[in-house]
Amino acid sequence: MSDVPQQLQYTKDHEWIRREDDGTVVVGITDHAQHQLGELVYVELPEAGRPLKPGDAMAVVESTKAASDVYAPLAGTVAGVNPALTSQPELVNTDPYGAGWLVRLKPADAGPAVALLDASAYAALLDAAH
Amino acid sequence: MGHQTPLYAEHVAAGARLVEFGGWDMPLQYASALAEHHAVRKSCGIFDVSHMTVVDVMGPDATSFLGRLLANDIGKLREPGQGLYSCMLNDAGGVVDDLIAYWTGDDRFRLVVNAATRSQDLAWLARVADRDDVVLRHRDDLLMIAVQGPLARELAAPLLPNGAGGMALALKPFNSLLQDDLFVARTGYTGEDGFEVILPAATGIALWSALAAAGATRCGLGARDTLRLEAALNLYGQDMDTSTSPLVSGLAWTVAFEPADRQFRGRAALEQQKAAGIREKLTGLLLEDRGIMRHGQRVLTPAGEGVITSGGFSPTMDRSIALARVPVEAEGPCQVEIRSALRSARIVRPPFVRHGRVLVE
Numbered sequence: 001m002s003d004v005p006q007q008l009q010y011t012k013d014h015e016w017i018r019r020e021d022d023g024t025v026v027v028g029i030t031d032h033a034q035h036q037l038g039e040l041v042y043v044e045l046p047e048a049g050r051p052l053k054p055g056d057a058m059a060v061v062e063s064t065k066a067a068s069d070v071y072a073p074l075a076g077t078v079a080g081v082n083p084a085l086t087s088q089p090e091l092v093n094t095d096p097y098g099a100g101w102l103v104r105l106k107p108a109d110a111g112p113a114v115a116l117l118d119a120s121a122y123a124a125l126l127d128a129a130h
Numbered sequence: 131m132g133h134q135t136p137l138y139a140e141h142v143a144a145g146a147r148l149v150e151f152g153g154w155d156m157p158l159q160y161a162s163a164l165a166e167h168h169a170v171r172k173s174c175g176i177f178d179v180s181h182m183t184v185v186d187v188m189g190p191d192a193t194s195f196l197g198r199l200l201a202n203d204i205g206k207l208r209e210p211g212q213g214l215y216s217c218m219l220n221d222a223g224g225v226v227d228d229l230i231a232y233w234t235g236d237d238r239f240r241l242v243v244n245a246a247t248r249s250q251d252l253a254w255l256a257r258v259a260d261r262d263d264v265v266l267r268h269r270d271d272l273l274m275i276a277v278q279g280p281l282a283r284e285l286a287a288p289l290l291p292n293g294a295g296g297m298a299l300a301l302k303p304f305n306s307l308l309q310d311d312l313f314v315a316r317t318g319y320t321g322e323d324g325f326e327v328i329l330p331a332a333t334g335i336a337l338w339s340a341l342a343a344a345g346a347t348r349c350g351l352g353a354r355d356t357l358r359l360e361a362a363l364n365l366y367g368q369d370m371d372t373s374t375s376p377l378v379s380g381l382a383w384t385v386a387f388e389p390a391d392r393q394f395r396g397r398a399a400l401e402q403q404k405a406a407g408i409r410e411k412l413t414g415l416l417l418e419d420r421g422i423m424r425h426g427q428r429v430l431t432p433a434g435e436g437v438i439t440s441g442g443f444s445p446t447m448d449r450s451i452a453l454a455r456v457p458v459e460a461e462g463p464c465q466v467e468i469r470s471a472l473r474s475a476r477i478v479r480p481p482f483v484r485h486g487r488v489l490v491e
Binding site for chain 1: 147159164
């Protein structure tokens with residue numbers, strides 16, 4: 001079974017979102033997503049300062065077999081990316097909710113967001129897909 | 131659900147992740163496709179390739195039939211046991227499939243063709259055979275295991291049934307032995323040494339288990355694809371198909387225009403192509419920038435545009451490599467369009483890796 005931490009929010013596209021005390025938002029891909037992709041061999045991350053609309057492709061994760069876009073869950077700008085993934089893309093597989101985080105966003109003041117799911121709704125979505 | 135090989139239950143029990151391929155449910159990987167890849171380069175891996183199509187050709191016209199069917203010359207085989215890699219072509223010179231033909235005995239050959247092309251291949255064989263005095267027997271009763279890697283032959287030989295290990299170890303590359311219902315060839319699709327073993331299901335399941343117990347790493351289609359790409363072995367349907375000639379697919383060396391009076395299917399079309407001038411070639415690409423090249427991406431060279439036929443990540447080289455069809459004059463630096471960004475790449479002469487060693491700079 002995939003790991004779905006309670007304290008995070010999720011998108012139907014298998015991103016997770018963690019709201020930080022400083023007002024930024026950290027985004028990664030879920031345990032289910034990394035498992036589906038297989039071992040990652042390359043991660044492409046956005047430039048700091050890039051403005052994003054909800055649903056924009058902001059990163060690409062590539063395994064030996066396929067490339068997959070990662071989408072911005074809300075409006076904002078890129079405040080930082082995970083520098084470790086340049087040399088260790090496999091961190092996304094081994095620690096998807098921790099050391100394998102992808103992008104830190106500074107949300108726009110009042111921007112739209114994609115529909116976010118809580119942990120139980122995301123877990124239900126995974127169950128329904130099986 | 132697709133077809134299942136006789137080893138399906140073994141794969142499930144070993145925790146394989148399964149994928150549909152050419153109508154078959156096949157292992158994509160077990161624990162790690164990257165670890166499986168490295169195991170084949172450094173020690174020994176085993177692959178269930180029972181989805182491949184085995185056809186026995188028997189009868190007085192077997193040799194003349196293959197002389198017309200194959201772009202390579204079956205007459206090159208000097209003694210039973212030898213194998214020949216070849217394409218079979220349609221009348222436009224396009225590739226119907228690639229295969230290995232083994233001479234198995236008097237008026238007998240064994241063909242191993244691809245899985246995804248099975249029905250079109252069988253139809254084409256029957257059509258070319260036409261009024262020949264040959265019997266075509268599709269051997270879907272057999273199982274096929276590839277044992278590949280620098281330690282593969284030593285590890286597999288003592289485990290082969292019928293005490294065939296000694297004879298198997300004596301095989302030269304691209305040679306085979308057939309002993310009752312056990313077939314062993316010193317061939318493969320990884321760029322490493324090894325065997326491909328074809329045998330009945332019951333003994334095949336026992337052999338698979340024995341190989342795994344002896345330390346061979348179970349490998350899936352994921353590792354099979356990265357290994358063959360590093361070895362620059364063409365994949366039918368990606369690097370060539372019915373719309374491409376072997377002359378633009380890196381396979382000119384497999385087309386035997388001599389003897390000049392051998393009328394094989396597709397010959398006239400290939401001669402016309404040669405007379406008109408061959409404008410494209412299949413070559414290797416190394417990505418100089420970060421990223422991963424993929425099938426279908428555009429290649430921009432000073433000599434004109436090309437396209438990636440197979441691209442991916444090379445675990446041995448830790449960078450992206452590809453096969454691409456480009457203008458025949460193209461060489462040196464080029465660019466690849468990866469998701470609308472132009473990335474720097476370089477044209478290199480394949481293969482990239484053979485026998486555990488990187489061959490390109």
